[in-house]
Structure formats: C-alpha cells, structure tokens
Amino acid sequence: MAPQYITFESADGVARITLNRPDVLNSFNRQMGRELCDAIGVVEREQSLRAVLLTGAGRAFCAGQDLAEAAPVGGELPDLGNIVRDTFNPIARAIRGLEKPVVCAVNGVAAGAGASLALLCDVVFASTSASFVWSFAKIGVIPDTGGTFLLPRIVGLQRASALAMLGEKVTAQQAREWGLIHQVCESGDLIATAGAAATHLAKQATRGLGLTKRGFNRSLGLDLDAQLDYEEALQREAGRTADYAEGVAAFLEKRAPHFTGR
Numbered sequence: 001m002a003p004q005y006i007t008f009e010s011a012d013g014v015a016r017i018t019l020n021r022p023d024v025l026n027s028f029n030r031q032m033g034r035e036l037c038d039a040i041g042v043v044e045r046e047q048s049l050r051a052v053l054l055t056g057a058g059r060a061f062c063a064g065q066d067l068a069e070a071a072p073v074g075g076e077l078p079d080l081g082n083i084v085r086d087t088f089n090p091i092a093r094a095i096r097g098l099e100k101p102v103v104c105a106v107n108g109v110a111a112g113a114g115a116s117l118a119l120l121c122d123v124v125f126a127s128t129s130a131s132f133v134w135s136f137a138k139i140g141v142i143p144d145t146g147g148t149f150l151l152p153r154i155v156g157l158q159r160a161s162a163l164a165m166l167g168e169k170v171t172a173q174q175a176r177e178w179g180l181i182h183q184v185c186e187s188g189d190l191i192a193t194a195g196a197a198a199t200h201l202a203k204q205a206t207r208g209l210g211l212t213k214r215g216f217n218r219s220l221g222l223d224l225d226a227q228l229d230y231e232e233a234l235q236r237e238a239g240r241t242a243d244y245a246e247g248v249a250a251f252l253e254k255r256a257p258h259f260t261g262r
Helices: 030-045 080-097 113-120 137-139 147-155 157-164 171-177 187-202 207-218 222-238 242-252
Strands: 006-011 013-021 050-055 061-063 102-105 110-112 123-127 131-133 183-185
Touching: 006 030, 006 183, 013 187, 013 242, 030 080, 050 061, 050 187, 061 113, 080 113, 080 207, 102 113, 110 113, 113 123, 113 131, 113 147, 123 171, 123 187, 131 171, 137 157, 137 187, 147 157, 171 183, 183 187, 207 222, 207 242
Parallel strands: 013 050, 050 102, 061 110, 102 123, 110 131, 123 183
Antiparallel strands: 006 013
16 A cells, blocks of 8 residues: 555655654654565665655655644543654654665654754755754654764763754754854755765665664664774675675775675
8 A cells, every 4th residue: 555644756766755744744653664664674674765855745854743632632641651652752763773774854843853853864864944843842842763872972061952952943054164064065966965875875785874873873872992892893894794895805906886785
C-alpha cells in the first residue's frame, strides 16, 4: 500500500523522502512516523539505494508533533512517553542507524521534533527562508527526538539551554554559524543543491561512509582510548570492502574510482 503522509521516489541511487502533510506543516501523527521509518527500512534493505534526501512538502519542513493527536481527551492527559516511544524514538534510531548518508533539505520552519529531526541527519542544507525553533518549553515539555542529546553536543550547554528554554527562533544563517547545519541556499536552489550532494554521496564509497557514521554514533558515548580501539575495528572492516580495493586501484592507476557500495 502506498504511504499516505510521505512520498518516496528514487533516482540515481538516491531515495527522496518528502514529509507530506502540508496542511498541518508536516507535523507528525503516528501514521506518518511509521511511514517514515518504513521508508528508511526500504533504503536500508535495497542495495541500489545508497543515500537519502529528506525534505518537506509546502512551506514547512516539519512542525513536530501534531498536537491534535496529543491533546487531552475528556479532561484526561495523554501519555506523551508512549508517543515518544512509538513515533519519535524509532525515527531517531532509524536515521542514525542507517549506514548510508542522509541529506536533509530544510525548506521552511523546523519546529519542535522537526528541528531535532534535521539534526539527526548527516548533512543539512536549509533555505534562506528556513528557521529552527525548539519550541517544547512553550507547552511545558522537553526536547525529544534526540534533542536533549544532540543540542548540547553541537552548540554547548549554555546555548543549548537557551535554545530549549527560551524557545526563540533561529534563522538559517544563525544555524549555520552555530554549527547546526552545513549550508544555507536560496530557496529556489535548495532541492537542487541538496539533491546534488545526495547524488554525489550515493556514488562514493558508501560502506566507508556508513562506517564513519557508525564511528560518530559510538564516539558520543566513549572516551578517547575506547574510541581509538573502535576506530581500529572499523578500519579493519573498511579495509575488507570492495570499495576500498577500488579506491586504491583507482588512485594507483590515476583514474576516477567506480564505487559500488560493497
């Protein structure tokens, strides 16, 4: 059955996934969360798909949780932990666990879980009209979707606390200056620029890129000595790939490599 709340297209080794609830600024309900995880699962299983381009339909990237699904019913408060467990934690684990590059094109506002979602991706482009706001404090909750983990590691504890507690909007240019994103593009150039990056990555030694991502993930919980041992193991695995053999051969033969992601 075709997904209802995302679109999925593929070309040149890139899976383009678009959050597609533009009438509610692409905010998440449970179904959209499941569809996004399912799409990432397809990319993980399909050898021909070697990178992802993630963006949003309409004027927003993602406004986070659809509060219509998380509102009190009959005066009874919902269990927000269940929503995090069922929707946002699986998304975070799927994106960070996918050992293929995920390029994000933030085409408009990224709010709440939508802002955290962008940070989960490997390379983030944003349009000049994009903005980021960790708006959780405005309704009395905490930054989820990896927000409490990623924000202080990217911008430091002081700035992370200000972003989370004050809930002020961050422009795309500020986000770039603070290390939250990679590049700012004119709105009309965003998809082409981010898409070109995804296509480029899909043609690279994607096994090595995936092992790099695995190493970055692990580094967030290890000290230097343990990480050095982990790098040894990862490099051993990388050195046994067909892409490594091709890369060395291409270098010695003074030609462009032809990587296959194997």
